[in-house]
């Protein structure tokens with residue numbers, strides 16, 4: 136027998152399999168979708184069995200062993216992988232590997248192991264009864280009685296010497312049972328009864344004849360509650376469900392909400408889990424022990440076999456697009472899997488992405504809208520403060536109105552969230568004498584000062600050095616801190632409100648496992664008055680006592696040169712605002728900005744998504760951006776500046792020679808961040824309408840690039856960030 140094996144080597148060839156001979160004794164175990172270990176040159180490599188054949192023109196080597204007892208990729212996932220690899224012009228093996236949790240790599244799996252617990256049980260029932268009737272040892276009899284009633288019991292519940300004696304007497308025996316590292320079992324509560332708007336939305340989703348439904352509902356309109364009802368229905372019919380959530384909102388709060396109804400039917404995936412925990416969760420799925428999977432992007436690949444619904448919450452989140460290879464978009468994958476299983480795909484959001492809303496408006500997706508908050512809470516009142524005026528009054532960080540409102544809430548014993556999209560203390564150090572800005576030596580980006588550690592850090596490559604005292608350029612003592620970070624806000628707020636209790640949540644305060652949960656719970660329990668944080672606090676959290684949200688600087692996202700910067704600003708402001716007044720108390724939002732007239736800021740004042748959408752879609756049309764045109768971003772990276780630029784020009788002219796009239800090519804130009812980790816980056820942007828034509832060009836490019844070791848080329852179709 137001969138098998139075609141897709142091996143894990145980093146070649147650009149999109150789908151290259153190698154043939155191997157299968158020794159007689161292994162033939163019976165060969166199945167497509169299993170992995171094998173094969174000799175490759177001097178190495179031993181892992182690979183997927185892709186096909187089985189009778190002959191080969193080459194002189195073949197034998198496989199070393201078969202790794203899996205069962206195919207690790209189902210037929211569905213095998214062909215899904217091929218489709219994705221073709222769509223995004225990426226190596227097939229990279230796609231297959233992205234489908235499996237890291238713990239499934241054979242080399243890692245060996246170390247992972249399963250967790251076991253020791254149990255004791257009776258050798259036989261008779262011998263148990265005999266012992267109970269004859270023995271005078273009270274404690275031993277008690278244990279034996281317990282085992283008689285319960286079957287088996289965790290060993291370490293009982294004193295070692297009693298257990299030991301009974302084992303030696305041959306009355307009981309010990310056995311090991313596999314246990315999962317995460318146990319989602321808990322008491323089950325009934326779902327809430329849907330209100331009439333929710334009920335209507337629920338029915339429309341269930342009865343829609345479209346494959347994809349956009350559930351556009353304001354924050355707090357009860358979308359999550361609808362998801363749970365939809366899932367309940369699917370489960371009732373013996374089917375399965377996937378719920379995708381942005382990594383950042385995969386908080387214990389939302390997981391607990393699902394757990395409290397579906398208990399241990401759920402498997403959960405997020406980056407807070409260890410590799411072995413993920414390994415366990417994945418095995419629960421493989422073994423058919425769970426029917427609901429809730430997780431971030433990569434959970435879209437879980438090997439459920441009978442999916443009835445796929446839900447993507449906060450569908451506008453950029454986290455659904457993977458920014459490294461394979462650069463897939465989990466929503467596109469969801470739509471493909473939905474088609475395969477004949478399952479509905481529900482995209483939920485308070486502020487859908489422009490592309491998604493456009494599809495819904497055109498009728499490609501079913502559009503279901505919820506305008507009211509579920510518990511009748513009003514949407515918060517939003518005030519926009521022009522910081523140019525405040526600066527003149529000497530208020531450089533906090534406007535007067537924000538300070539007054541914080542004071543007021545503290546007096547009323549209500550809670551406050553302050554949001555700033557920038558961690559660290561100050562954004563950068565600049566010399567007031569010569570204008571020198573302290574930058575990372577490896578990247579074209581300013582270093583951020585972190586006061587707690589006294590270090591300047593690069594948020595791109597992790598480079599860190601002790602903060603400068605003297606300007607590296609003019610050697611004077613004139614370095615000053617500019618810009619704000621969450622650390623600085625924390626310091627200033629504690630100066631202004633010395634008796635208030637303040638907690639900060641950003642990457643720097645949540646690096647320890649479980650710290651996320653701890654901060655959220657303690658804030659929920661009102662152990663703190665003010666929560667200061669980055670994006671991390673913008674989504675999904677539900678704190679009934681929060682009545683004031685302050686956005687310290689709404690301009691941080693606007694200033695990023697990306698055609699989506701207005702969209703991102705609108706999303707983020709709506710998300711943060713959505714944290715205010717979610718329960719009985721009404722909420723207020725104060726947005727500080729230097730661009731009060733910018734439409735993404737002004738429309739968010741009235742929660743007017745449609746107004747924003749109409750404005751934005753005009754611009755997209757005029758400038759030939761999505762959804763009117765597709766985009767492809769080609770990045771060319773190289774260690775030598777001149778070479779990289781030259782190669783980029785060659786690539787660009789190749790593309791220009793091959794494009795058709797409906798395509799636009801921009802570049803090459805230095806990337807947004809033109810140097811990262813000592814590699815220079817140039818980019819070419821292609822706007823196009825015909826995907827198939829584009830793919831031909833890109834595939835040829837990738838082939839041409841294979842022999843070019845001066846540069847590395849990356850292709851990103853429908854990029855999320857430019």
Ligand code: ADP
Pocket residue numbers: 327328329330333352353354355356357358359360361509510677
């Ligand atoms: P969304 O997901 O749209 O932000 P949620 O599902 O989180 O909204 O609902 C917002 C709040 O309203 C939650 O506290 C939720 O428990 C409550 N809620 C939602 N639906 C109902 C309902 N039908 N009856 C009572 N409370 C509800």
Ligand code: ZN
Pocket residue numbers: 575576577578593594595596597598812
């Ligand atoms: Zn750096």
